[in-house]
Amino acid sequence: MGEKRYIVILGAGESGVGAALLAQKEGFEVFVSDFGPIADHYKKDLENAAISFEENGHSEERILKASEVVKSPGIPDKAPIIKKLTEKNIPILSEIEFAGRYSNAKMICITGSNGKSTTTMLTYHILKNAGLNIGLAGNIGKSFARQVAFENFDFYVLEISSFMLDNMYQFRADIAVLLNITPDHLDRYDYKMENYADSKFRIIQNQKPGDVFIYCADDAEIQKGLLKHQINADTYPFSIEKALDNGAYLQDDQIIINLHHKNQESFTMSIKDLALQGKHNIYNSMASGIVAKVLELRNETIRESMGSFTNIEHRLEHVARISGIDFINDSKATNVNSTWYALESMPGEVVLILGGVDKGNDYDMLKDLVKSKVKAIVCLGKDNKRIHEAFEDDVEVIVNTFSANEAVQIAYHLATKGNTVLLSPACASFDLFKNYEDRGNQFKKAVKEL
Structure with missing residues (x-):
C-alpha cells in the first residue's frame, strides 16, 4: 500500500472533529490544528481516538505537508494559512465534500440565505415520520462526517451554507433545494452579490438528468442565476405569486403540489393547518412538500407531518x-x-x-x-x-x-x-x-x- 495518505483538518469544532474521526477510520494519517482553543469534549474525542492535534495556533510546517486539507466553513479564504495552502496547490475541501466520498446514501441538500434550518428540520421530520432511514447533518446537529463514520443511513438531509459550497467540488446532491438568495456574508464575497449567488448555485453542480432541483420561482436572484447556470436535473419551482404547472403554488390559501414527471396525484393542504405560520414558512413548507412528493410519500403522511412540526429553537x-x-x-x-x-x-x-x-x-x-x-x-x-x-x-x-x-x-x-x-x-x-x-x-x- 505504500505510506499512509496524510490529511490535515483545520478547525476542531463539530465538523472538524467528525472529519478527523472519519479520516482515521478510512486509513489516513490525521493531524488536527485549531487557531483557537479546542472545547474539552472535542479534545476528549480526539484523545480517545489517538488523533494528534494542536490548539491556539497553526504549525505551518506540519500543515503544508498535507496531501489535502479539510477546513472548517468558518475559516475565511484570506486567513494566512489558507493563502499558503493555495499557493502550494494543496487541495482544500469542506467536510461535506470529504464525507460524501464515503457514503452511498441519497443526498437531499438545502441551501438559501434564510429558512435553511427550518426547511431542513421540517424535511427531516416528514421523511423520518414516513419511516425512512435518514440522517440529519450539515449546519445542524452531529457532523455529516461523524455520521458517515459511525451510522448507516439510506438518506441524509443536509443544511448547506455557501461557505461549505465554496469548498465542494465532486459532491453531488440527488435532490437540491435553493430557497432564496438575499444579501448576506457579502464581506466573504468581495461585496459582490453575483459572487454570493454563484456560490449558492454550486448546490446543483454535478447533478445529472434524473436528479432533482427545487427552487423558489419568486426570487429575483434565483431567476437571474437560472439564466446563467446549466440545469441538468428535473426542476420543480415553487411560488406563492403565480400558479405553476409543475411544482408547488398557492391558490385560495391552499398549497397545491403537482409533479408531472412523476404522474402522482396532486397534494393540497390549507395554510391554516400548517404548523409553521407566516409567509416565509409557506415557502419552506412548499419546498419540503416537493421533496416528500419526489420521494413518493403518501399525501396523508406529508399533511400530518406538516401539521405537527415544532420549529427549531431560536427561530421565531x-x-x-x-x-x-x-x-x-x-x-x-x-x-x-x-x-x-x-x-x-x-x-x-x-x-x-x-x-x-x-x-x-x-x-x-x-x-x-x-x-x-x-x-x-x-x-x-x-x-x-x-x-x-x-x-x-x-x-x-x-x-x-x-x-x-x-x-x-x-x-x-x-x-x-x-x-x-x-x-x-x-x-x-x-x-x-x-x-x-x-x-x-x-x-x-x-x-x-x-
Missing part, C-alpha cells in the same frame, strides 16, 4: 405571553433579511430588539415594515450608531441596552397588551454573547424572570 420561538404581551425569540436572525421575514410574519404592533455585530448591514429593506409595525426599537449591542441613523425618522423611541436582562425589562415597559416583543437582531452576537444560542437563552431566561 414563542417564549411566553405576559400581561397580554407575546415574547418571541428569533436570535438566529443574524442578517437583515431574516429580521424582515420575522417582522413580516408578526401580527399587530412590535417592540423590536435589534443589534450586535453589524456585517455591513443595509437596513433600507426594513424601513417600510418598521414604519408600519414597530412602535419602539431596543438596541442590544456595544455599538448601535447605525441602527439609530437608519431608523431615527421612522420610530419614536430607540433605546440602548447592554444585556439581555436590560433589553427585556425595557421592552416589557414599552409594550402594551396585544403587542409582541421580538428579539430579531439582524446582527451577529459575539460583541456581548458567545453565539446566537447564548443570546437567545439569556433572552428567554430574562423573559421568565419578569
Whole structure:
C-alpha cells in the first residue's frame, strides 16, 4: 500500500472533529490544528481516538505537508494559512465534500440565505415520520462526517451554507433545494452579490438528468442565476405569486403540489393547518412538500407531518405571553433579511430588539415594515450608531441596552397588551454573547424572570 495518505483538518469544532474521526477510520494519517482553543469534549474525542492535534495556533510546517486539507466553513479564504495552502496547490475541501466520498446514501441538500434550518428540520421530520432511514447533518446537529463514520443511513438531509459550497467540488446532491438568495456574508464575497449567488448555485453542480432541483420561482436572484447556470436535473419551482404547472403554488390559501414527471396525484393542504405560520414558512413548507412528493410519500403522511412540526429553537420561538404581551425569540436572525421575514410574519404592533455585530448591514429593506409595525426599537449591542441613523425618522423611541436582562425589562415597559416583543437582531452576537444560542437563552431566561 505504500505510506499512509496524510490529511490535515483545520478547525476542531463539530465538523472538524467528525472529519478527523472519519479520516482515521478510512486509513489516513490525521493531524488536527485549531487557531483557537479546542472545547474539552472535542479534545476528549480526539484523545480517545489517538488523533494528534494542536490548539491556539497553526504549525505551518506540519500543515503544508498535507496531501489535502479539510477546513472548517468558518475559516475565511484570506486567513494566512489558507493563502499558503493555495499557493502550494494543496487541495482544500469542506467536510461535506470529504464525507460524501464515503457514503452511498441519497443526498437531499438545502441551501438559501434564510429558512435553511427550518426547511431542513421540517424535511427531516416528514421523511423520518414516513419511516425512512435518514440522517440529519450539515449546519445542524452531529457532523455529516461523524455520521458517515459511525451510522448507516439510506438518506441524509443536509443544511448547506455557501461557505461549505465554496469548498465542494465532486459532491453531488440527488435532490437540491435553493430557497432564496438575499444579501448576506457579502464581506466573504468581495461585496459582490453575483459572487454570493454563484456560490449558492454550486448546490446543483454535478447533478445529472434524473436528479432533482427545487427552487423558489419568486426570487429575483434565483431567476437571474437560472439564466446563467446549466440545469441538468428535473426542476420543480415553487411560488406563492403565480400558479405553476409543475411544482408547488398557492391558490385560495391552499398549497397545491403537482409533479408531472412523476404522474402522482396532486397534494393540497390549507395554510391554516400548517404548523409553521407566516409567509416565509409557506415557502419552506412548499419546498419540503416537493421533496416528500419526489420521494413518493403518501399525501396523508406529508399533511400530518406538516401539521405537527415544532420549529427549531431560536427561530421565531414563542417564549411566553405576559400581561397580554407575546415574547418571541428569533436570535438566529443574524442578517437583515431574516429580521424582515420575522417582522413580516408578526401580527399587530412590535417592540423590536435589534443589534450586535453589524456585517455591513443595509437596513433600507426594513424601513417600510418598521414604519408600519414597530412602535419602539431596543438596541442590544456595544455599538448601535447605525441602527439609530437608519431608523431615527421612522420610530419614536430607540433605546440602548447592554444585556439581555436590560433589553427585556425595557421592552416589557414599552409594550402594551396585544403587542409582541421580538428579539430579531439582524446582527451577529459575539460583541456581548458567545453565539446566537447564548443570546437567545439569556433572552428567554430574562423573559421568565419578569
